[in-house]
Amino acid sequence: MKNGLEGLKEPLLKINGAQIITNSLRMEGVDTIFTLAGDHILPLLDILDDEGFTLIDCRHEQAAVHMAETWARMTGNLGVVAVTTPGHANAIPGLINAMSTESPILNIAGSSDLRNYHRGIMQEIDQVGIARTVTKGAWLAHDPRRIPDLMTTAIRTAFEGRRGPVHLTVPVDVQSAEVEENEVTFYQADTYKRVTPITASNDSIVNAIQILNNAARPIIVASTPSSYGDWTKIFEKFIETTRIPFMTEEAARGIVSDEHPFCFGFFDLSQHTAANLIKDSDVILFLGKLLDFTIGFGSKPVIPDQAKVIQIETDPIQIGRNRGVELSLVGDIGPIVSQLQEEAIKYNWDQPGEWVQKFRDTVRNHREYLEQFITKETPMRSMFVHHTLAKQLKDDDVIVFDGGDYAYYGRAYLPAKAPRSWYYLPNLGMLGQAVPVSIAAKLARPEARVFCITGDGAFGFNAMEIDTAVRHKLKVIFLVGNDAAWGIDKNLQIGLYGKPVITDLAHSRYDLVAQGLGAHGELVESPEELEPALLRAINCEGPALLNIIVQSQISPRAQAVVENRKAGGGL
Template sequence: MTEMNGAKAITQSLINHDVQYVFGIPGAKVDQLFDDLQYSKDPKTPKLIIARHEQNAAFMASGIGRLTGKPGIVAVTSGPGVTNLATGLVTATAENDPIVAIGGQVKRDDLARLTHQSIASTALMAPTTKFTAEIQDANNLSEAFSNAYQISMQAKKGATFLSVPQNVLSDTVTRPVMKAPKPVRQGIPDPIDLKKLADAIRSAKLPVILTGMRASDDETAAGIRHFLKKVPLPVVETYQSAGVISHDLEDSYFGRVGLFRNQPGDLLLKKSDLVIAVGYDPIEYEARNWNHDRKGQIINLDSVLPELTADYQPDLILQGNIAASLEAVSDAFALGFTLSAETNTYLDSLRHKLEKRDVPPVSDNKDLVHPLSIVQELQKRVDDSMTVTVDVGSHYIWMARHFRSYEPRHLLFSNGMQTLGVALPWAISAALVRPNTQIVSVSGDGGFLFSGQELETAVREHLNIVHLIWDDGYYDMVRFQEKAKYGRESGVKFGPVDFAKYAESFGATGLRVDRDHSLSEVLDQAFATDGPVVVDIPVDYADNAELAKEMLPDKFN
């Protein structure tokens, strides 16, 4: 093999694994890798995307992981470069997004000394990832990367971390670079257990499917859709499984669950005598919130074993490839399947509740826009090819509750960690992997400034992103909970920002909804504009007081 150093071995490993992008911020301990990526003459070398903060670079990598199912790659320097990754990596691990993170480190002979930017990186990252390793020999770099890549994709997917001392990157590599690992496919559960699932569906009066985060990849979503065409059961989505139900199956959709109670989906789960949890993870919506005191069976179908709690003890656990398992179960319904007339009447009443709650109220306030009006106007302009990324805040509740999506992983939420700042970095990832489509990101005015500096990244990369800011001058998701608990608010007010001028300072387009510029006309202009656009929307959160009454008690803890 041609002699190479550690940095070149990593670059070649990235190429062998068909990595398209590397996100990050350079520094002295990792600059050899950045130099090699920047000036490699191999046309298959991943494109280096320089971010404005390591946390956002990790979010961009997790966006790649969520959208493609293959690990996103982030590379940063030592010390604070590594520590700034922590939030992005724990979010990815909690929310099933594969990432391989590469962190620079001081030279090997400085590891035991108190030197500049010397920290125990692997110890720091161990609780936030599935796998960590510090590489002491350049010959191990390619092997370590290949294993980190493979582990990040194994169910449950998540982040992995490699710490690479500076002189390991410069040392000579004599061992061949690893090829990409072959995909490992799961089989299906025992046919006896699949028959038990089919029999349980036939015996149930009101069987319901609860889809979770591991139901939302393309293969699994297609398997669920194929199953529903043979066995038309009602479906409730968690936030991260948004889009599993397609247009032609909309009669099976009964909303999403999470955060708030007494939604149609909650009522359906409570009444059901059989819940089939497909790809469900308790971090999305704990079973104590939907299964406490309910009666009826639970069957768990997933690629991983479930976490068992007092409130989640499935009567049957099926582990394996979800799509293939559903295909096998559907074969048991060759003669078709129908729910009873009584059950269909009840489901019709829930559908009516879903439709009725999406209608915006009439408002006399000409200075503020009701959340449902924003959702409605956005819904009119978003087609199935578009991707919508949503940050965390009060807007997140309204979007999760009311915005419809009909393709898997085209409506993205941070559900497990509820991490502020994800929307714009995820939108950047979506614009890179889904070129020639419109990307929309949505945030509050608080969360936007957690990652708003990445507007420069979006401008630099010439990405078509429309970013909506629901602007009210508060950390409102905290504010309305405080008012519900204490009758007053504390620590949630901040000063005004001219977001249109902020956008323009980065070279983006800035627009604002006001009395002279309606939401409808501003959105039309935004969607017709090339490049990144920021739309400042003054929002009326007066109805959040009603939302607070529906919040689950444990969310106030």
């Protein structure tokens, strides 16, 4: 006897847009999202929570982007931030910064219903158009079935060439819309991202090594693309073979320890005297270093006209920008340096001579110059603070610096000893990111101690993120240098115009703010109080903030700007 159900098809499974997003993120290996709740991403947040994603809810969307970019740089994986429409507007400064830090992040923004676009719907702005100007690419998902291929295109774009942020707007009705599961095609990560490194031709490698081997005063400068992979051993072998002085900047800080015998620290002309030896070089190997304003656009007096420049670059558009180069190699920095090493071992290389010794002497002299400022005074000198911290640091600690004169001395003094453990502002110079960056650093590296060095002005931008650190139990030690001023600009004003204008702040009780948010907070006013307070901050359970009263003193970098400007140069 028939039951009447024979011959009926199995009901087709349904899946909605939010589920499609989460499935695509899982296939990319994403498990952590930086976000702030809002109407237009509620369907997505609900599914993310159901699926067990780690949701780091921040107090401001710009801070969420800073955290996502830090996560991407420290883990090497995609950073993801999810925001709503007003939140997208708040996130824009963070996306601009992520372009400067070359961080591969996906910014997902909800919006009002797609079916009511261009009718005056609530909070309607041109999200994709705005994002397109500050990211590597931006797209609108108008159909849930298109979400996987749009996401794979965005992610591939984020990682190829010089890395950076990408954007995808998914309207709230597209997130909620259901389609049949068999209508959606998902993609494994290795099917839409390049897995084979791009290397250089053998002729180019031989040519590069011959140029370097014939040099009398060569130097290697590594920048952010040198940090895209785990290539420390490759770089170490190469400089140990060739004995060429090696310096690092931006996210490449620490890819070879500053304590390595052939690594001479921070490549910054205004913060490290040894960097200025590039002006005496005859061959320069740039590993992802832009020929930008930091080196006089590749021209004299920073780069000698007669110097031969070899440029290894991930983005062919950057080759020879602002000046011609002797040789260019386009591809992945680490694998190409590995090729150089294979060729280099076939040659004889001079033992370290006058050129290497000049670097060693300059580094020693620069440190001695900084150490003259380690004096016990009230208010404290910035260098006394950094020297006190240095005595407590371990090799696996993470240090995050903000901008300004107070942090300047720390950047110039405290070495980078390990990859992805020493961060400062990119050349964009956007203040205030050190607080969220340090919080994300602790999330990415929970076993490490994280120290955030920020001035009082910069601290104010994202001070409420201490609440985020408290709620998510992310222990960061914040060392706020409080000189009651926008220090670097105040000192520039005094140097250039003889008086400060709207650059004075109050000696605010940031320690009480921290306490009010649930963190440990202390006011430190004298040199004698500093070390005991620092030890208490290190040993307490949760996040800790020291509100350290310091002198307002012009840094050598700011002084150089004043002198250059007075001589008719630019800022």
